[in-house]
Amino acid sequence: MTVGVAAPDVSTGAARQRLIVAVLSLTGVVVALQQTLVVPILPAFSTALDVSHTTTSWLVTATLLTGAVATPLIGRLADLTGKRKMMLLCLVVMVGGSVVAALGQSFPMVVAGRVMQGFAIALLPVGIGLLRDVLEPARLGGAVALMSGTLGIGGMIGMPMAGVIYAHLGWQALFWVSGGVGVLLAILLPLTVPESTVRARGRFDIAGAVLLTTGLTALLLAISKGGQWGWGAPVTVGCVVGGALTLTVWVWLELRIPDPLVDLRTSLLPPVLISNVCAVLLGFAMFLSAYTATQELQAPVESGYGPGLSEAAAGLAMMPGGLLMVVLAPLSARMTRRRGARVTLVVGAIVIAAGYLLRAVLGPSVANVTVSAAMISGGVALTLAAMPVLITDAVPVDQTATANAVNGLLRSLGTSSAAAVGAAVLAASTLTVSGVTVPTLGAFTAMYWIGAAVSVAAVLVALLPLRGR
Numbered sequence: 001m002t003v004g005v006a007a008p009d010v011s012t013g014a015a016r017q018r019l020i021v022a023v024l025s026l027t028g029v030v031v032a033l034q035q036t037l038v039v040p041i042l043p044a045f046s047t048a049l050d051v052s053h054t055t056t057s058w059l060v061t062a063t064l065l066t067g068a069v070a071t072p073l074i075g076r077l078a079d080l081t082g083k084r085k086m087m088l089l090c091l092v093v094m095v096g097g098s099v100v101a102a103l104g105q106s107f108p109m110v111v112a113g114r115v116m117q118g119f120a121i122a123l124l125p126v127g128i129g130l131l132r133d134v135l136e137p138a139r140l141g142g143a144v145a146l147m148s149g150t151l152g153i154g155g156m157i158g159m160p161m162a163g164v165i166y167a168h169l170g171w172q173a174l175f176w177v178s179g180g181v182g183v184l185l186a187i188l189l190p191l192t193v194p195e196s197t198v199r200a201r202g203r204f205d206i207a208g209a210v211l212l213t214t215g216l217t218a219l220l221l222a223i224s225k226g227g228q229w230g231w232g233a234p235v236t237v238g239c240v241v242g243g244a245l246t247l248t249v250w251v252w253l254e255l256r257i258p259d260p261l262v263d264l265r266t267s268l269l270p271p272v273l274i275s276n277v278c279a280v281l282l283g284f285a286m287f288l289s290a291y292t293a294t295q296e297l298q299a300p301v302e303s304g305y306g307p308g309l310s311e312a313a314a315g316l317a318m319m320p321g322g323l324l325m326v327v328l329a330p331l332s333a334r335m336t337r338r339r340g341a342r343v344t345l346v347v348g349a350i351v352i353a354a355g356y357l358l359r360a361v362l363g364p365s366v367a368n369v370t371v372s373a374a375m376i377s378g379g380v381a382l383t384l385a386a387m388p389v390l391i392t393d394a395v396p397v398d399q400t401a402t403a404n405a406v407n408g409l410l411r412s413l414g415t416s417s418a419a420a421v422g423a424a425v426l427a428a429s430t431l432t433v434s435g436v437t438v439p440t441l442g443a444f445t446a447m448y449w450i451g452a453a454v455s456v457a458a459v460l461v462a463l464l465p466l467r468g469r
Helices: 014-036 039-048 058-081 083-103 107-134 137-169 172-192 206-229 234-254 270-298 311-317 319-339 341-362 366-394 397-428 441-462
Strands: 430-433 436-439
Touching: 014 039, 014 058, 014 083, 014 107, 014 137, 014 172, 039 058, 039 137, 039 270, 058 083, 058 107, 058 206, 058 397, 083 107, 083 172, 107 137, 107 172, 107 366, 107 397, 137 172, 137 311, 137 319, 137 366, 206 234, 206 397, 270 311, 270 341, 270 366, 270 397, 270 441, 311 319, 311 366, 319 341, 319 366, 341 366, 341 441, 366 397, 366 441, 397 430, 397 441
Parallel strands: none
Antiparallel strands: 430 436
């Protein structure tokens, strides 16, 4: 049980609070860069590092796995020891990973760097918790929406920048750029953002951390690599069974100790539960769009459907979506203040579903892919702004970082599942053009119907008649 929690410090002036919001909003850019920089040029990594296209997916999977596992652990440590302190630790590890990946001359070294970069994913939920501690309540909704919107800025910059940087400077420069942004934030953070005075009392649950890490790693490995290993293969089945049993033991432990890693009873509060289920579904939907769009745009003209764009051009086609996320950030804050976070969540999920339906029905032209991807990004902006507000309003102040970290974990579970499903569906139906194997149009269309179905499921969850905002 947590007792003796200090009150949030919201005594700073308006100008200082605006500066705090601006600096913490950079965390969204850092997180998005780790997730998007390598996606548009995965085929190029296959050639540069002399590995198969399937193997290069580890450059995405490794970061998502690390982020999923590290986020709840970092969130709990942040509530116990200080949120700014843990954000700085994440940045140090992420920058170190960028250096390892940039200097690595082999695929295992680059993957190791990507593992370290995954710690950056914990920055956003911890930053949201820090905002709650140092801002006036009236500013919190808009600040959370702005932080969510900066994910769009990072994606808007990262996708086209990846192709341009790769074309002119090589793949190593991608990691120097992401590391440089991390260094900038690590310098600004202690200069402008005060450490939170809010602390949760108790001890760090080491046994719970080990069990959660083991169970999540096993389960996410099965989800991410089941298509490659074979869904019925002993290693896949072993990971699923072992992960499920380990997580069952973890739940049993967390419900029986006084200082759990995650307060599962808080996670069952209706607003938190709605947000967490939607996090899985919408994490799936948001990553599926980025995963498929750039691959479809780079498909060769000889395939009969692809426009054959370069990596840079495919990334530029995603820029309107990033711009829309930025524009919608303040709108989502106003909508949440006037109508409530659940309304914002529902509207965002509907927009995502509409974007997938548009892409599935109208076909693979550059204009259609660009417009539908922008619609999906706009919906994502609304939902990302709404879920932290639902959680933050529902949980005790000393559990803010942990609760948002669990939401981030579940969103990572969704993104990992999307990567696995995407790889499986696209690999199941292929054609060979000029010696290059690419997915068929039918495979992409199936992906879009899956994205639409998952988004509709999120709408239905958000509409459940539960108490809460």
